[in-house]
Structures are given as structure tokens and as C-alpha cells.
Amino acid sequence: xxxxxxxxxxxxxxxxxxxxxxxxxxxxxxxxxxxxxxxxxxxxxxxxxxxxxxxxxxxxxxxxxxxxxxxxxxxxxxxxxxxxxxxxxxxxxxxxxxxxxxxxxxxxxxxxxxxxxxxxxxxxxxxxxxxxxxxxxxxxxxxxxxxxxxxxxxxxxxxxxxxxxxxxxxxxxxxxxxxxxxxxxxxxxxxxxxxxxxxxxxxxxxxxxxxxxxxxxxxxxxxxxxxxxxxxxxxxxxxxxxxxxxxxxxxxxxxxxxxxxxxxxxxxxxxxxxxxxxxxxxxxxxx
Amino acid sequence: xxxxxxxxxxxxxxxxxxxxxxxxxxxxxxxxxxxxxxxxxxxxxxxxxxxxxxxxxxxxxxxxxxxxxxxxxxxxxxxxxxxxxxxxxxxxxxxxxxxxxxxxxxxxxxxxxxxxxxxxxxxxxxxxxxxxxxxxxxxx
Numbered sequence: 366x367x368x369x370x371x372x373x374x375x376x377x378x379x380x381x382x383x384x385x386x387x388x389x390x391x392x393x394x395x396x397x398x399x400x401x402x403x404x405x406x407x408x409x410x411x412x413x414x415x416x417x418x419x420x421x422x423x424x425x426x427x428x429x430x431x432x433x434x435x436x437x438x439x440x441x442x443x444x445x446x447x448x449x450x451x452x453x454x455x456x457x458x459x460x461x462x463x464x465x466x467x468x469x470x471x472x473x474x475x476x477x478x479x480x481x482x483x484x485x486x487x488x489x490x491x492x493x494x495x496x497x498x499x500x501x502x503x504x505x506x507x508x509x510x511x512x513x514x515x516x517x518x519x520x521x522x523x524x525x526x527x528x529x530x531x532x533x534x535x536x537x538x539x540x541x542x543x544x545x546x547x548x549x550x551x552x553x554x555x556x557x558x559x560x561x562x563x564x565x566x567x568x569x570x571x572x573x574x575x576x577x578x579x580x581x582x583x584x585x586x587x588x589x590x591x592x593x594x595x596x597x598x599x600x601x602x603x604x605x606x607x608x609x610x611x612x613x614x615x616x617x618x619x620x621x622x623x624x625x626x627x628x629x630x631x632x633x634x635x636x637x638x639x640x641x642x643x644x645x646x647x648x649x650x651x652x
Numbered sequence: 653x654x655x656x657x658x659x660x661x662x663x664x665x666x667x668x669x670x671x672x673x674x675x676x677x678x679x680x681x682x683x684x685x686x687x688x689x690x691x692x693x694x695x696x697x698x699x700x701x702x703x704x705x706x707x708x709x710x711x712x713x714x715x716x717x718x719x720x721x722x723x724x725x726x727x728x729x730x731x732x733x734x735x736x737x738x739x740x741x742x743x744x745x746x747x748x749x750x751x752x753x754x755x756x757x758x759x760x761x762x763x764x765x766x767x768x769x770x771x772x773x774x775x776x777x778x779x780x781x782x783x784x785x786x787x788x789x790x791x792x
Contacts, residue, residue: 409666501749517745574681574695
């Protein structure tokens with residue numbers, strides 16, 4: 366019987382693959398809910414933080430914080446890239462990097478150098494191979510990222526900005542729209558993009574304790590941290606969603622392949638039987 | 653009795669929101685008592701308690717490990733830190749992030765590299781086989 370055993374082995378191996386993809390799909394389906402809960406839980410902070418920043422932008426302070434001042438001469442830019450630690454999540458990371466690369470190339474063509482910090486294993490190994498200057502990296506944040514784990518990479522970039530080593534800072538991550546859609550997003554972090562200036566009815570300013578500089582330093586640092594943290598959570602939810610979808614289509618493809626292989630196997634078996642019978646009949650006729 | 657809206661949140665969860673008659677917190681320059689119609693103010697908080705006097709006279713306590721207190725005419729916002737933060741701790745974290753990047757750049761035996769090497773090996777083998785094939789064909 367032609368290749369019957371080989372086809373059987375092939376079917377077995379596809380079945381095993383399907384077991385793995387099914388399991389991964391199920392794991393992601395359960396994790397995505399937790400990731401979404403985390404995302405929701407961190408939203409009030411982000412919202413109130415934005416509100417406070419909005420107030421600060423409106424206050425008539427004598428002190429202008431460097432984070433809020435646009436620099437005319439951009440010589441070096443920074444990117445904070447949020448990626449996943451693990452693969453098998455479809456084109457999630459690839460899409461993100463593909464959205465970012467033209468920007469990086471455009472800067473480089475203009476003679477502007479690019480600095481990166483990477484969150485997640487995938488970005489770290491990808492951009493290392495591209496030989497783009499990497500200032501910092503953090504990996505293996507797990508299922509429940511903590512702000513404290515992100516402080517390091519953010520501080521690296523903020524210090525670089527304060528010291529004038531970079532003149533612009535952006536955040537790159539996958540925005541979780543819904544389970545089927547994740548949007549590669551690039552947001553400008555620094556200088557703070559100007560908000561919609563609503564004309565204030567009267568000039569007012571905060572009482573700063575101890576002084577404007579210290580307080581604004583602190584607030585704006587926390588603001589950037591909250592944005593990066595939020596992006597990390599969005600990316601985590603995106604990762605699970607993308608993995609779930611990718612693994613679902615992998616399982617479906619496996620099922621289809623098994624169907625086709627079974628058909629081929631049955632045909633081969635039937636052909637072998639037919640051949641055997643005709644041989645016997647032919648043999649008997651010859652006698 | 654007049655009240656003011658108060659929101660307390662940390663990056664990881666919402667802690668309190670509602671109307672209160674007074675907010676008492678440990679600011680960097682000392683204890684602060686914020687009553688309704690306080691002037692706009694913004695300050696850093698020291699690790700310590702935030703005490704809320706509710707409308708019905710009850711008190712509620714929250715521990716914050718630092719953060720920001722913002723007073724607006726309509727609302728008091730406390731943006732609490734989730735972990736104790738200090739300049740030298742941040743510094744150490746930043747150094748760690750840099751080390752991590754350097755390690756990632758220096759580390760040549762990472763899975764990606766191995767895959768690349770295997771790829772090149774496979775290509776080399778294929779080329780050798782092609783050469784072998786050519787040579788055999790030439791002999792015939």
C-alpha cells in the first residue's frame with residue numbers, strides 16, 4: 366500500500382500540532398480577560414493624570430518645564446518600544462516594527478540619530494540585529510506588569526531628554542481596539558503635544574509646594590510613566606488577542622489538513638485493496 | 653455642610669471616589685488639610701496616611717507610599733504611587749535597564765543567533781550538495 370504508513374505518521378503529527386495550538390488558544394482566551402481587567406483598572410489613573418496635566422498646561426505659571434517646550438532643532442530622537450516577550454502571536458510585533466521602521470529611516474535620512482529603549486524580548490532582539498542604538502531594555506514583565514519594573518527604562522529616556530541628548534520622545538505600542546483588531550500606534554510623549562487650548566476665563570496659578578520646578582518634574586515624570594504603563598497593558602491585551610486569533614486559525618488549518626490527509630489515506634488504502642483484488646483475480650484467470 | 657469631590661487612584665486601581673468635607677494628607681512640606689473652596693494647589697505627598705472626613709462625619713484612612721495631590725476648585729485628586737519611590741532607587745532601576753540592554757547586545761548565543769547560524773549552515777550544506785551533484789554529472 367503506497368505511502369499508507371507515511372500518511373498515517375503525518376496525520377499523527379498534525380494532530381499533535383493541533384493539540385498544542387488548541388491549548389495555546391485556550392490559555393490566551395482566559396488570559397485576555399485578566400489583561401483587559403488590568404487595562405480597565407488602570408484607566409482612572411490615566412484619566413485623572415491627563416486631567417491634572419491639562420490643568421497644569423492652563424495654569425499661568427512663570428516656570429516653563431522643559432518637557433512642555435518644543436525644541437526647534439531636533440538632532441536626536443528617542444523611541445520607547447513596547448513589544449511582547451513571546452512569539453506565536455501572528456503579525457503583531459512585525460506589524461508594529463514595520464510601522465516604526467519608515468519613521469526611523471526618515472529620521473536617519475535627515476541625519477537625525479535614533480535612540481531606543483525596548484520593553485519586551487521581541488523588540489530587544491529585533492532592534493539589536495538592526496544595530497540601532499539601544500539605551501535600555503526590560504524584558505519578562507509577565508502577566509501583571511508593575512509600574513516599578515518600567516521605571517528604569519523610562520528614567521533612562523527622561524534623563525536623556527533633560528540633558529538634551531534627545532530632543533523628542535515617542536511611544537510605540539499596539540493599541541487594543543478589540544479582540545480582532547490591534548492597532549500599531551506611535552504617540553509623541555515629549556515634548557507634551559499641546560492640548561486643545563480652551564481660553565481660560567481668568568489667569569490663575571497653583572500654589573506649588575515646595576516649588577514649581579520640583580513639583581512639575583515629579584508630576585510630568587509620573588505622567589510619562591502612566592502613559593508607558595498604560596501602553597504596556599494595552600500591548601499585553603493585544604498580545605493575547607492576537608495569539609488567540611492566530612492559534613485559532615492554526616487549529617482550523619490543522620483540522621482542514623487532517624481532513625485532506627485522511628481522504629488521501631483512504632484513497633491510497635482503497636487503491637491498494639483494489640489492486641490486490643485485481644491481482645488475485647488476474648492470477649486466478651491465468652491459472 | 654459644604655463638600656468637595658475627592659478622587660484617589662493609583663496606577664493599578666481606583667481607590668476612592670466620592671464627596672468629602674475634608675481631605676488631610678502628608679504633603680512634602682507638612683500636613684495639609686484641604687477643605688472645600690481651597691485655592692488651587694499641587695504638591696508631592698510623602699509616604700503616609702490620607703484621611704478623609706466624609707459627609708456623615710465618618711473618617712476613612714488610606715495609606716499611600718507617595719504621590720501627587722492636586723486641588724482644583726471642584727475636585728481634590730490624589731494620584732498615589734504604588735510602590736515606595738526614591739531618587740536612588742530610580743537611579744538603580746535606570747542602571748539595571750541599561751545593563752540589560754548592554755547584555756542583550758553583547759549576548760551572542762541567543763536563540764535568534766542560533767536560528768541564524770542554523771540557517772547559514774543549511775544554506776552551506778545545500779550549496780555543497782549542489783556542487784557534488786554538478787561534479788557527478790560532469791564525470792558521466
